[in-house]
Amino acid sequence: MSENLYSDIISSGVKDLLTENEKDLEGALKLISLLSNPTRLKMAFLLSKEELCINDLNRILGVEQTLISHYMRAFKDMNLTRERREGRKRYYTIEDSRLQDFLSAIRIMAR
Template structure:
């Protein structure tokens, strides 16, 4: 059996090829994954996600932990909220933020382990 299009090679492992093709997602899904990873590729946002991974923090506390202004924190939170990565909890006049999905911090920790061996 020949490969698709202009390739002259022979498929030796059709069962493996079929399995791989069946697990592949549509392009829209891969574009969404790419966009999510772009959002997470920012140093400040990675640190912010780590900071709120277990405890809720307000904008002021996040600014203190990260060493950035409240305005910068708010800007980054807006992006993280747009991609549904953080949740907010209003208590009186204060708004507290927390990581919405544990899988995100697991990805960050797995990346750290990969880098550190």
């Protein structure tokens, strides 16, 4: 096998691998970016433990309701939350097992 052909095969394989993983990397970066904000990270920890409404998060975190709603939209846009309606209230929780595992890893690494 010529050196150029071997290099082409290796380069092609690496490019394919990077292309396949690019979507995964983009998703990981979006998640890391979402959780890089202290309030959003706290929201994720809270919602991973129990179902809460915007008012609950407002009282617990002491953050304006409009900001909590804005942050919740980011979680919803990434399909990370489950929503349940009860009358006019909406309750949210995080049931995505991958995010649960990620949050557990953060807890362990933060010790």
